[in-house]
Amino acid sequence: MSKFAQGAIALLLLLVIALFATQTNAQNVRPPGDAVNLESTGQPGPSNALGDRSDSEIWDAFRGGDPNDLLAPRPDGVVLSTTGQHWREFRENYINKYALWLPAGVIVILTLFHLISGKMKISAGRSGNMIPRFTLNARVSHWFMASIFILLGLSGITIMIARPILVPLLGSKVTSVLTSAALQGHNLFGPLFVVALLWMFIKFVRGNFFQIVDFKWIFKLGGFFGGHVSSRQFNFGEKSWFWMVILVGIVMSATGLALEFPWIMEDIRLLQLSTILHGIGAIALISVAIGHIYIGTIGMEGSIDSMLKGEVDENWAKEHHDLWYEEVTGKSAKD
Amino acid sequence: MGFLDFVEGPLFVIAAITFVLGALWRVIGIIRIGRKKDISPPKGSAAAGFIKGNLRHFFPRGIFARRTWLHIIGGYGFHIGLFVLVFFAAPHIAFLDDRILGFGWQGMPRWAFVLVADVAFAGLIVLWVRRISDPVMRLISDWEDHFGSWLTFLVMLTGCLAMQQSHDVLRAVHMLVIDVWLIYFPFSRLMHAFTFVLSRGNTGATYGRKGMNL
Amino acid sequence: MSDQSKAEIAVAKFLEHTDAEAASFFEACVHCGECAQACHFFLNTGDPKYTPTYKLRPMERAYKRDKAPFASLKKNLGLAPSKVTEEELLEWEPLVYDACNMCGRCTLVCPMGIDIAGTIRKMREGYSAAGMVPEGLKSAAEYVKKTTSPMGVTIKALKAQIARQEKITGIPIEVDKKGADYMAIFSSMEIMGYPEVLGAYAKLFKKAGLSWTISSTAYEATNVGVQIGSGALAKEILERVVNAAEALEVKHVISPECGHAYGAIRWAGPNMMGRQFKFEVVHIIEVLDRLRREGRIPAGTKDDRRMTLHDPCQIIRRGGLLKEPRSLMDDACSDFVEMKGAGVTNFCCGGGGGVSANPRAEDLKLAAFNSKAEQLRGIDGLQAVVVPCGNCRAVFEDGLDDQELELEVLGLSELVADTLENS
Known part of the structure; x- marks a missing residue:
């Protein structure tokens, strides 16, 4: 691997860790177990392995490496590398522990939103005239992605929350079974995500490039708080979601493949980075996907038609995609 | 007797017997309805037509394939994938060797298993999502179509989840779903796996008698 | 008989005509929807109800309820399909009579090789026995x-x-x-x-x-x-x-x-x-x-107009006479061009199977003809179309008129007679 790439990866890893884990620097790394408070436990295991001579000297000899030089290899004779320790702590203390708060928050907000403002109705009511929106192949590619996404999401979350949440909840035996299953499933469906992503890109990239009209959409906050917003086949929200899926999806694919086939990359730090990016990307995608699912189903009248039947009600099109409606039908959306 | 022993032992035997006898009963039941003998002077052989009809319908015609390629790829991907998984996954061969046949053969390497399983899953998912997103499919599908798809999906899924082979529970769950699938099979549309021979053959025989070369 | 409802009469006939062949069709259909892609009624209207296998639904239901293996077991468990009602039969009547030419094109695309056309023929026995027939x-x-x-x-x-x-x-x-x-x-x-x-x-x-x-x-x-x-x-x-x-x-x-x-x-x-x-x-x-092959009607001067040949379904696809009309065409005209999809996969004219005798189905028939018109438009400089079926020919004349296509429509026998040696 080139020096440049190594440097870039190191920088990225450093940034990520520095951003979230400033306090887990080398100074307050704790050895595993309860090595510091020996007297209070007295249990066998690594904590007692040091005998009575638990002190910082031994621990310093145990681990090693310059915490500020991520590219430096682990010094000889050292058991634990500092960067590895950082990675582990960051992953366990931040990602795995708090990962679910974001999607959970999205669900709470959407529930409140739904309770307060209710389903977004087609204000003119349904016209009964349907106009084609997505071809069958586009729909199948969407649902193919959706299926793979759900399978990967469920298995991925299981792996992610196994230690901090499932073990205390279900015990380590059950968790072991679940994670074994989830890991196999996740590894199996992972490669299909790459296929789904590619298919999705090909089928939906047309119409998803940002345009001037999107700025107006942003200024009006998508019309969620009133006011009419114009948009073509896809509005700014949909376009952003599309590009987020594609771009984050590429990161998820790359990091996922690296983790599934670890022999592709020799450097363990790349794998460490991959787990972190993969986790963050997953949480981001899942959280926004919840919003996407909400608007596509119970949030907005008439939306689901486009993906189930391939056609939408004329009035729905006039309301939500007026410019597209005019393009497709050649009629004015204001009539 | 443990749960695994139960689903691999007595329950499996019951399921397998139900599968074999049920499927036989159904196929024989269809044939036994009988049909009037055709006395119009034939131009060709009905028997040859029966075989030809069966073979001919494996190959889609170009003029239709342009409209139905997704379904063809999905269908073949799923069915071929499933057959390969059933007969060439190493644990399956070991199971057949142990319990039924008394001999085994070479299984697939792990990478091949993953590849084939991915193809099979992709195919099944495409077939099912097409069922829910095409107005034609939504109109003609009934609960049996969905139930059969999902049950088969679960059989495949539980099998893959047990791939690490480190937990008996996962193996037992897979076996349990297989047992349910085997028992459900002869009473359901999954029977198309056998009845297609009859329907293709009957049409082929009619065409054969008429001396048609399709 | 008199105290039987129309639905009961129809269902009895459905069951009577469900022989082992029809049963194998009902048993093999996996609801894959391919047949819709072969049906000119679906292709030209986009209406899912014209999916060929869907047209068989009442007869399939009757079979699954009362005649299929395990039918009584399923009935006892409450898993059998419900009874076919008269309303349902009436709803299906236009599908069975107006929207099927019994052309058999769907059989070619069907992965199970199901003869839907032949089964519609059997289904019509039930309808006709119950008196549910278009005027x-x-x-x-x-x-x-x-x-x-x-x-x-x-x-x-x-x-x-x-x-x-x-x-x-x-x-x-x-x-x-x-x-x-x-x-x-x-x-x-x-x-x-x-x-x-x-x-x-x-x-x-x-x-x-x-x-x-x-x-x-x-x-x-x-x-x-x-x-x-x-x-x-x-x-x-x-x-x-x-x-x-x-x-x-x-x-x-x-x-x-x-x-x-x-x-x-x-x-x-x-x-x-x-x-x-x-x-x-x-x-x-x-x-x-x-x-012709025996040399008893030798071919003479060929017609030099650009011509194509329509394949009447019951003669070509379901009758097996594929090559014969083509060799006669080759002898009779010097500029014979096949339309796209010609031969066994050719489109029906839209009027077969009694549809053209059924005024109620007029609009549907003309809509279905659109597929044929597209095929004809696909041949540059086409001057005439040979249609070896009197019924198809009448439908062509209506359809071409409706589509504002100027083409001469000929019968094959006339063409052969006109291009006979020394004629």
Whole structure:
């Protein structure tokens, strides 16, 4: 691997860790177990392995490496590398522990939103005239992605929350079974995500490039708080979601493949980075996907038609995609 | 007797017997309805037509394939994938060797298993999502179509989840779903796996008698 | 019988006609929807209800409820499909009569090879027994009973057409000639709309030195009974022809350029009568092909217009005469171009299976013709289309008019007669 790439990866890893884990620097790394408070436990295991001579000297000899030089290899004779320790702590203390708060928050907000403002109705009511929106192949590619996404999401979350949440909840035996299953499933469906992503890109990239009209959409906050917003086949929200899926999806694919086939990359730090990016990307995608699912189903009248039947009600099109409606039908959306 | 022993032992035997006898009963039941003998002077052989009809319908015609390629790829991907998984996954061969046949053969390497399983899953998912997103499919599908798809999906899924082979529970769950699938099979549309021979053959025989070369 | 509801009558007939073949079709269908992609009614309307397998639903339900293996087990468990109701049958009636030409194109795309067309034919038996038949077909049946022809063509009218053709060609046509080798039958559409076919036969058979005749009691080939789905009526119509042919002691009966007529007499005929005939049924295309190969009707100057050939479903796809019309075409015209999808996968004209006799289905028929029009438009500089089926020909004329396409429509026999050596 080139020096440049190594440097870039190191920088990225450093940034990520520095951003979230400033306090887990080398100074307050704790050895595993309860090595510091020996007297209070007295249990066998690594904590007692040091005998009575638990002190910082031994621990310093145990681990090693310059915490500020991520590219430096682990010094000889050292058991634990500092960067590895950082990675582990960051992953366990931040990602795995708090990962679910974001999607959970999205669900709470959407529930409140739904309770307060209710389903977004087609204000003119349904016209009964349907106009084609997505071809069958586009729909199948969407649902193919959706299926793979759900399978990967469920298995991925299981792996992610196994230690901090499932073990205390279900015990380590059950968790072991679940994670074994989830890991196999996740590894199996992972490669299909790459296929789904590619298919999705090909089928939906047309119409998803940002345009001037999107700025107006942003200024009006998508019309969620009133006011009419114009948009073509896809509005700014949909376009952003599309590009987020594609771009984050590429990161998820790359990091996922690296983790599934670890022999592709020799450097363990790349794998460490991959787990972190993969986790963050997953949480981001899942959280926004919840919003996407909400608007596509119970949030907005008439939306689901486009993906189930391939056609939408004329009035729905006039309301939500007026410019597209005019393009497709050649009629004015204001009539 | 443990749960695994139960689903691999007595329950499996019951399921397998139900599968074999049920499927036989159904196929024989269809044939036994009988049909009037055709006395119009034939131009060709009905028997040859029966075989030809069966073979001919494996190959889609170009003029239709342009409209139905997704379904063809999905269908073949799923069915071929499933057959390969059933007969060439190493644990399956070991199971057949142990319990039924008394001999085994070479299984697939792990990478091949993953590849084939991915193809099979992709195919099944495409077939099912097409069922829910095409107005034609939504109109003609009934609960049996969905139930059969999902049950088969679960059989495949539980099998893959047990791939690490480190937990008996996962193996037992897979076996349990297989047992349910085997028992459900002869009473359901999954029977198309056998009845297609009859329907293709009957049409082929009619065409054969008429001396048609399709 | 009288206390039975219409639905019960229909269902009883459905069950009676569900033989092992139909049962295997109902059992094998996996609801994959491919058939929709082959059906010109679906393709031109986009309406899912025109999916071929969906048209069979009531009969399939009746079978699964009362006749299929495990039916009683499922009934006891409450898992059997519900009873077929009269409302449902009425809802399906236009699907069964207006939106199916029994063209059999769907069978070709079906991964299970299901013969939906043949099963629709059986299903119509139930509908016709319950009296649920479109008015247009009912009145055609009335005409048949009175005059033997669904269009009400009387023997007087036929004789007038014969006399005119004798005058034009200068060749006598003998009616009721006992001991002739061949007896020709025609569709009413040909007799009234395209009488030149009589002259063409006269010319061709004279050239070939073949003895033939027309019966004054059985000249009608169209079998409305088959289209309506009434086995009794179909047999009655057929009987006239069989009796006349056997009385005249002919060796062959020539089935005309008409789709259903051929299948009705050639393949279904002996089964309906319950016996083999004392004569052989041959299609006019077969006769001409045979005579051509024997050198009895040598080809002369070719027609140099750009022409294409329509494949009437019951003659080509379901009748097996694929190559014969093509070799006749090659001999008869110098610029023969096949349309896209020609041969066994060709589109139906949209009027077969009784649809063209059913005024209620007029719009649907014209919509379905759109597929044919697209095929025709796909050939640059096309001047004429050869349509070897009287019914298709009439549908073509309507359809071309509707689509504002200028094309000459010809019968194959006429084309062969016109391009005969020294003619």
